[in-house]
Amino acid sequence: MFEMLICQKNKVKVACGADIMVGIISSYYEQFQLIKVNNVLLPIEHIHWIEVLDEDLECTPMNNPPFPNLRPVGQLFAPL
Structure with a gap:
């Protein structure tokens, strides 16, 4: 498990x-049974x-969401 993070x-x-x-492991x-994070x-x-x-x-950036058909909660009932 730790090898993947390293x-x-x-x-x-x-x-x-x-x-x-x-920090980074x-x-x-x-x-x-020790891990080293930031030299600790x-x-x-x-x-x-x-x-x-x-x-x-x-x-x-929120200007280009990965799912363009999804809208913020405040716009749920606004027409498409």
Whole structure:
């Protein structure tokens, strides 16, 4: 699982203990059950969740939606 995130260089948000980190997973040490995010080693047993941040969605302009037939909620009852 971690190998895929390392190869794709995806930015992730990791909740470990009471802290939340944002960065790229650079290494996974299976024998020690550690992942390395921003040069910080995190024990897998203390990770609550990992969220993959998709930066492409933030950069997508709303002028050209991927589904042109869909309309914003405020326009549901407006004529086509």
